[in-house]
Amino acid sequence: MGKAFVAKLAKEGARDPEALAAWIGRKKHGASFGKKQGAEKKSGDGKKEAPSKGKTRAASKKPPPAAAQGADNSSRNGAGFTEQEEQTLTAASSQARRMDLGQLLTHRHKSGERTREDELRAEAASRELERRKTEAQQRMAPAMESIRKLTSGSKSGSFMMGTSAEGVSSQRLRRMSDEDLARNLQLARAVGEVDATAIGAMSSRDKTMLYDVMRALHREQRNRQR
Structure with missing residues (x-):
């Protein structure tokens, strides 16, 4: 009505x-007419209607405040570590420096299920290995330049073709004094020792060159001692 x-x-x-x-x-x-009319009257008086199930679910999924939404992301760096975890890694760096290569590699390549603490140890080991690599490359740079100069004019060859590189030309070796020969051999050995302290500090090509130079210097030294 x-x-x-x-x-x-x-x-x-x-x-x-x-x-x-x-x-x-x-x-x-x-x-039932009276109940229906009463409900219509209440809705017409300005009182809010009971929300439907769909509205209730939509209201319960309110997005979190912007500050809370960005708090977790803002506290992480590009590598995915929080500021607190970065402080833990900084504190662990002094301990990682005292580890040998085997210990560092064990932490970095830990197999099986990993906890967050294991991931932090692996990250600390990776950073220490990278630091040693960079330091070794810087220390080797002047010596590698000298060794490369020794190889200028050397023969090139291939093991599969039945020949091998001399590393240092025979003429250059013969012109060297005993002191220069010993000094260059010591320099090559030192580079090899530095490379052994860090993985990836020297490329495979440079390692082959260093091996050829050391072999040529050793051979010349033995020939002079006969």
Whole structure:
């Protein structure tokens, strides 16, 4: 029974048209009409309707505040470590420097299930290995330049073709004094020792060159001692 029906009853002289409309509605539609009318009246009075299930679920999935949303990301660096973990890694660097290569590699390549602590130990070992590699390359640079100069003019060859590189040209070796020969041999040995302290400090090509130079210098030294 809408407002138009109530207005019609009022025009016809009803003292309480709304009550009369309600009575007619109950008479026609049964007791459920009153409950329905009451619910419509409440919604029309400005009170909020009960949210549907869909609305309740949507409301429960409110996004977290911007500050909380970015807190975790902002505290991590590009490598995925938090500021606190970076402090732990810095503190562990002094301990990693006292480890030998075997210990560092054990931490870096730990097999099986890893905890976060294992990942931090592996990262500390990787950083120490990289530091040693960079330091070794810097220490070897001047010596490697001298060794490369020794190889200028040397023969090139291939083991598969039945020939091998001399490392240092025979003429250059013969012109060397005993002191220069010993000094260059000592220099080559020192480079090999530095390379042994760090993985990847020297390329495979440079290692082959160093081996050829040392072999040529040793051979010349033995020939002079005969």
